[in-house]
Amino acid sequence: MACSLRVQGLSRQYQTRNGWRKSTTVQAACGVSFYIPAGKTLALIGSSGSGKSTVARCVVRLERPDSGEIWLGGVEISRLGARSLRPLRSRIQMIFQDPTTSMNPRMSASAIIEEPLLIQQRGTRNERRERAASLMVEVGLSADWLDRRINEFSGGQQQRIAIARALALSPKVLVLDEALSGLDLSTQVQIIQLLKNLQAAHSLTYLLISHDLGAVAHLTDLLAVMSAGRIVEQGPTKEIIVNPQQPQTQTLVAAAEHFKKAFARAQGASA
Amino acid sequence: MPASLLQLRNLSVRYFPRNGAPTLALDAANLSIVRGEIVGILGESGSGKTTLGQAVVTLLPTAAKYDGQVFFDGRDLMVATERELSKIRGRHISLVPQDPASALNPVMRIGTQIAEVLRAHEALDRKGRIQRIHELLAEVGLDDPERIGSSYPHQLSGGQRQRVVIAMAIACRPQLIIADEPVSKLDLPLQLQVLELMSGIARKHCMALLWITHDPATLLGFADRIGVMQAGQIVEQGPTEQIFRHPQHPYTQALVGLTQEFALSERPLVNAHHAN
Amino acid sequence: MKFLARRLVRALVLLVGVSILCFGLTEFAPGSFFDEMRLNPQISPETISALRTHYGLDRPLAIRYGRWAASVVHGDFGYSLAYNAPVAPLLWARAKNTLLLTSLAMLVTWVIGLPLGVWSASSRGGLTDKVAGSVSSFLISIPEVVIAIALLALAVRSRAIPVGGMVSLNAEDLVGWQRVRDVLLHLLLPVSILVLSGVAVVERHVRASVLEVLDAPCIQAARGFGIGKTRMLFRHVLPLAANPAISLFGFSLAGLLGGSLLVEVIAGWPGLGPLILDATLARDLYIVIGAVMLCSVFMLAGNFIADVLLLACDPRIRAGEPDAA
Numbered sequence: 061m062a063c064s065l066r067v068q069g070l071s072r073q074y075q076t077r078n079g080w081r082k083s084t085t086v087q088a089a090c091g092v093s094f095y096i097p098a099g100k101t102l103a104l105i106g107s108s109g110s111g112k113s114t115v116a117r118c119v120v121r122l123e124r125p126d127s128g129e130i131w132l133g134g135v136e137i138s139r140l141g142a143r144s145l146r147p148l149r150s151r152i153q154m155i156f157q158d159p160t161t162s163m164n165p166r167m168s169a170s171a172i173i174e175e176p177l178l179i180q181q182r183g184t185r186n187e188r189r190e191r192a193a194s195l196m197v198e199v200g201l202s203a204d205w206l207d208r209r210i211n212e213f214s215g216g217q218q219q220r221i222a223i224a225r226a227l228a229l230s231p232k233v234l235v236l237d238e239a240l241s242g243l244d245l246s247t248q249v250q251i252i253q254l255l256k257n258l259q260a261a262h263s264l265t266y267l268l269i270s271h272d273l274g275a276v277a278h279l280t281d282l283l284a285v286m287s288a289g290r291i292v293e294q295g296p297t298k299e300i301i302v303n304p305q306q307p308q309t310q311t312l313v314a315a316a317e318h319f320k321k322a323f324a325r326a327q328g329a330s331a
Numbered sequence: 332m333p334a335s336l337l338q339l340r341n342l343s344v345r346y347f348p349r350n351g352a353p354t355l356a357l358d359a360a361n362l363s364i365v366r367g368e369i370v371g372i373l374g375e376s377g378s379g380k381t382t383l384g385q386a387v388v389t390l391l392p393t394a395a396k397y398d399g400q401v402f403f404d405g406r407d408l409m410v411a412t413e414r415e416l417s418k419i420r421g422r423h424i425s426l427v428p429q430d431p432a433s434a435l436n437p438v439m440r441i442g443t444q445i446a447e448v449l450r451a452h453e454a455l456d457r458k459g460r461i462q463r464i465h466e467l468l469a470e471v472g473l474d475d476p477e478r479i480g481s482s483y484p485h486q487l488s489g490g491q492r493q494r495v496v497i498a499m500a501i502a503c504r505p506q507l508i509i510a511d512e513p514v515s516k517l518d519l520p521l522q523l524q525v526l527e528l529m530s531g532i533a534r535k536h537c538m539a540l541l542w543i544t545h546d547p548a549t550l551l552g553f554a555d556r557i558g559v560m561q562a563g564q565i566v567e568q569g570p571t572e573q574i575f576r577h578p579q580h581p582y583t584q585a586l587v588g589l590t591q592e593f594a595l596s597e598r599p600l601v602n603a604h605h606a607n
Numbered sequence: 608m609k610f611l612a613r614r615l616v617r618a619l620v621l622l623v624g625v626s627i628l629c630f631g632l633t634e635f636a637p638g639s640f641f642d643e644m645r646l647n648p649q650i651s652p653e654t655i656s657a658l659r660t661h662y663g664l665d666r667p668l669a670i671r672y673g674r675w676a677a678s679v680v681h682g683d684f685g686y687s688l689a690y691n692a693p694v695a696p697l698l699w700a701r702a703k704n705t706l707l708l709t710s711l712a713m714l715v716t717w718v719i720g721l722p723l724g725v726w727s728a729s730s731r732g733g734l735t736d737k738v739a740g741s742v743s744s745f746l747i748s749i750p751e752v753v754i755a756i757a758l759l760a761l762a763v764r765s766r767a768i769p770v771g772g773m774v775s776l777n778a779e780d781l782v783g784w785q786r787v788r789d790v791l792l793h794l795l796l797p798v799s800i801l802v803l804s805g806v807a808v809v810e811r812h813v814r815a816s817v818l819e820v821l822d823a824p825c826i827q828a829a830r831g832f833g834i835g836k837t838r839m840l841f842r843h844v845l846p847l848a849a850n851p852a853i854s855l856f857g858f859s860l861a862g863l864l865g866g867s868l869l870v871e872v873i874a875g876w877p878g879l880g881p882l883i884l885d886a887t888l889a890r891d892l893y894i895v896i897g898a899v900m901l902c903s904v905f906m907l908a909g910n911f912i913a914d915v916l917l918l919a920c921d922p923r924i925r926a927g928e929p930d931a932a
Contacts, residue, residue: 107518108489215376242515244375244545245589271518274548315519322551323575323591388831421833434828437923438846447842448832483922499832 062098062263063133063151063232065119069093070128070138072114088114090289092128096282098232101259101266103276103297105312106286112269115286116237119267120154121145132233150180150229157238159218165211169196169221172210176228195224200254216247220254227258233265240275252279273316277301285309335363335402336539337387337507342399344382344391356382358563359399366506367537369530371550371571373586374560380543383560384511387541388426389416403507422452425500427510431492435484442480445499452503467498472528490521494528501532508533509541514549526553547590551575559583614914618907625903629896630672639664640688640890662688675893684900685893689886694897697882702864702901704773705871705878709863711794712801717856720806724813728821729840739810746807755800755873768795771875797874801867809855816851820844849920857913865902 070092073085089111096102104112118125121137130138132151140148153176156162163172173192177183183191193203199220210218219239226234236255240248256279258264270276277297284294287308293300304310344357357379364370374380385391387401389408401408403424408416420426428434436444445464449455455463468476471494484492493513500508510529514522530553533540542554550557550571558568559582567580578584641655659665663674675685683693690697727736746754762770769775773793774786781789820826821844829843864879871880879898886894918924 107520245547245586246375249589273519311520312518315523318523319548319551323548325552390827390831417830417833417835419833420831426828426831428824428828428831430824433824436825436829436843436847438849438921439843447829447834447838451832451834451838485923496828502832 063265064098064131065096065152065233065265065267066129066131067092067094067115067119068129068131070115070118070125070130072118072123072125087289089118089125092286092289092291094282094284094291094294096233096265096267098265099259099263100282101268101280102282102284103268103270103280104284104286105270105273105276106308107271107312109288110286111289112286113237114289116154116235116267116269120152120235121149122154146180150176151231152233152235153226153229153231154235154237155219155222155226155239157241159215159222160211162222163210163218163225166209168207168209169201169213169224170206172221173206173225173228176225180229182229191228192224195227196221198227198258199224200250216243216250219243219247219251223251223254223258227262230262231264233267235267235269237269238271239268240270241272248275255279273301273312274319277316285312334365336366336368336404337541338363338400338402339383339387340400340402342383342386342401343397344379344386345396345398346392347394347396349394355563356395357386360563360565362558362565362568364507364539364541366539367533368556369533369540369542369554371554371557372541372543372560373545373547373550373557374543375545377562378560379563380545380560381511382563384426384509384541384543387507387509388420388424390420390426418452421448421505422503423505424507424509425503425505427496427500427508427513429511429513430516431496431513432484432489434496435492437484439483440480441482441484441487441495445480445495445502448499448502463502467502468495470501470532471495471498472524473498489517490524493517493521493525497525497529497532501536501538504536505538507539507541509543511543512545515544515546522549547575547586559586614911618911621907622900622903626676626896626900627672629899630668630675633892633895634668636890638890640892642890662686675896684897687886687891687894689889689891689894694893697894698879698897698901701877701879701882704876705864705867705880708794708797708871708876708878709801709867712798712805712867713859713863715798715802716805716809717859719802720809721813721852723806724810725817725840725845727810727814728817729836731818731821736814739814743807743810746803747811751800751804751869752873754803755870758796758800758803759873762796769793770796773877793876797867797870797876800870800874805859809859812855813848813852816848817844820848823847846920850917853913853916853920857910857916859909860912861906861909863909864905 070089071087072089073087076084076086092111092115094102094104104115106112114123117123118138119130121130121140125138128138129136132148135148137145137148170189170192173195174188177188177191182188189206192206196203196206201217201220201224205213210221213221222239240251243251252275255266259266266279268276268280280297282294283297283300284291285300285306285308286292287306292306293304293309300309301313301316304313339360339362342357342360343355345353346356347353360379360383362370362383372380372383382391382395386397387403387408389401389411391397397409399409403419408419411419435441439447442461442464445467446460449460449463464480465476468479473479473491473494479487479491479495484495487495496513500510508529514525517525526549529540529542532538540554542550544550554571556569557571557574558565559574559580560566561582567574567578567583574583575587578587641659644650644655644658645652656665663671666674678685678693682695684695684698685693687694687697723739727739730736759770762768769792771793773790775781775789775793825847826839826844829839834843867876867878868880868883870876871878872884875881879901883895883898885891886898
């Protein structure tokens with residue numbers, strides 16, 4: 061049973077201190093609204109500082125938005141307190157950019173994957189272990205590696221474990237905050253294929269955050285471009301790429317296009 | 332044929348970690364770069380590309396043993412003393428570090444950090460240094476050099492920090508610049524800007540560039556030659572266009588195929604080639 | 608300015624809290640000042656209760672606290688039962704001696720420990736590092752009491768330095784430089800004990816923080832730009848490594864008044880230590896409370912100075928950056 065995600069008018073600001081002087085307010089996100097139908101993918105694209113990470117953190121309720129609504133399936137979660145939020149946490153999970161900092165490198169893979177189950181008190185010890193093993197297999201790793209420490213895996217494998225951890229509670233929505241950047245090209249391809257398979261198998265809804273248009277164009281149905289805390293353009297991926305309206309979008313598309321054109325030139329006639 | 336500026340001859344590097352087996356990070360690498368040339372090193376993580384860059388600037392970690400020679404302008408760097416090497420680093424060979432955010436000292440102002448590099452290699456008085464700092468900041472495309480110079484790293488954006496690091500690298504007009512993944516953490520439009528900036532600077536001052544990256548797309552239209560690395564070996568070398576048009580080695584073919592299908596196309600991914 | 612004002616208010620509130628806690632706790636301590644007197648058959652119970660009334664000890668706790676607070680404002684800090692005099696001048700006379708001892712000891716500790724720590728770190732694994740490491744580990748594992756008694760025994764046996772007291776018996780006859788020399792000789796024993804107990808901690812801490820900075824990417828980048836080793840150490844590494852060292856320095860400052868009590872008692876140095884010990888044993892309430900308050904003031908001042916130093920040295924803290932140490 062898939063779950064949609066709707067964000068309406070999300071706003072969040074931060075105070076930055078300036079030593080002994082007054083503090084300035086930074087509007088990280090302002091009036092952000094989008095809708096992801098159940099089982100579909102939306103990519104939030106923008107340069108660094110555009111506010112995309114802030115939106116991601118608010119959607120997962122790592123932070124509380126100052127105003128706006130977040131509808132997870134039929135439930136509005138932006139105002140809920142910690143206790144009422146707890147049972148809903150299993151519905152939406154996040155995968156972070158750098159697996160070496162989002163997971164304790166000295167913990168074993170099984171400890172990492174079982175941790176959410178432990179916190180939400182699901183299953184017995186053996187059941188948790190079995191679930192961890194099946195998740196390892198599902199993300200393309202061998203269950204024999206369950207007891208290896210995180211720092212013994214390669215970057216791509218670490219990210220797979222992070223995905224397995226996110227899947228442990230059988231969420232309906234996954235938020236991927238720059239989860240693909242920093243990986244090698246071939247690893248990115250493999251992870252994208254994995255994500256596609258998982259989406260089909262479990263009817264997952266994805267919110268992708270990225271600064272790289274080229275990488276996400278393959279995975280996403282919808283595109284929303286952010287700049288300075290606001291969404292400046294959104295729509296189906298194909299339309300945006302083929303016909304970008306706003307200047308920020310045009311810059312992003314042009315950059316991706318540049319490499320494509322250079323490639324075509326290098327290849328000459330053989331394309 | 333013009334004399335080569337840098338020549339790696341059968342360079343091998345072995346790591347001896349405290350617990351674990353010794354690993355061969357670099358295996359008999361042969362490479363030469365002439366003055367003013369832009370050479371790209373393409374490889375995935377674990378291919379030895381970072382070790383190659385470190386070896387050229389002779390900043391290998393202490394638990395490493397090397398074999399072979401690194402000739403710079405005719406001198407073998409592997410037998411030079413630390414004193415001589417620290418004179419060469421920054422002045423003749425410069426390294427643009429990987430992550431600009433962590434490459435800058437957080438408690439020193441930008442202007443001071445650039446001045447430190449100048450101080451180490453050039454005998455300028457204070458006024459001369461300030462002037463040079465302003466020139467450098469302007470050259471890397473940062474307006475308002477006064478404000479930037481007196482700022483701390485955390486007050487600048489990621490793109491600005493990257494430009495500052497480049498300014499530090501070119502401060503003494505080195506003949507060779509080695510850059511290890513300098514743009515991989517930046518967004519695409521910014522990557523383009525930095526690439527254009529670097530190639531402009533390299534052409535203007537006739538600097539050679541050794542550009543290490545895992546993203547083949549960034550080398551297009553930028554590098555003159557490319558060396559492809561896999562498991563510590565340089566498996567293929569040649570002019571950029573030739574590598575992309577007629578890749579010989581199966582690994583290169585897989586990489587080029589990936590680039591074509593994945594990074595640049597709008598078609599959905601059907602079969603992913605696995606490069607390793 | 609707002610920052611300073613806020614800290615000052617917080618400090619005052621804290622001090623009031625400490626005083627209340629002190630009063631409350633001493634109330635629960637068994638015994639009272641007059642217990643010894645009660646044992647003496649020559650003193651009648653009426654005399655004792657008259658004394659109690661005289662000193663106001665039969666009043667309820669709140670009233671006693673109020674009277675004490677009033678005397679604080681006056682500058683008296685209460686009244687000593689044993690010495691029959693206001694507490695403040697008694698405290699201050701002894702506190703001066705303690706401060707002399709501890710500031711000298713702190714200076715020596717840091718003058719030795721800081722450069723040694725930096726040197727150990729920069730010659731990682733080398734001979735200096737190994738030797739300093741062993742000596743530090745050895746010193747850290749010995750309790751301060753043991754060091755104190757060992758040095759005391761050594762001093763007494765060898766008769767090389769005077770033991771006990773601040774000045775020799777013929778102090779009034781000495782003038783000028785000879786007087787200073789006399790005090791310095793008497794300082795030798797307690798200062799040595801304090802330094803030996805403290806220098807290892809400073810050295811290890813400084814070494815650890817410098818080592819961590821040496822591995823930082825920005826230092827590797829500086830090496831790549833050809834910055835010389837010495838200049839890099841002083842101009843690039845130390846400012847970065849200063850942060851944890853300043854915190855430790857703040858701790859040292861905070862303990863200036865309270866950290867040497869044991870040593871003073873053992874070495875016979877006429878500071879706050881013996882005063883507090885005697886007062887506690889005799890249940891001379893107000894001296895104990897006054898001394899505790901004085902130590903708290905120093906503690907707060909020490910922490911405050913450390914915070915100000917940190918703010919001045921680290922621009923990241925000034926800007927409220929989340930990833931500053």
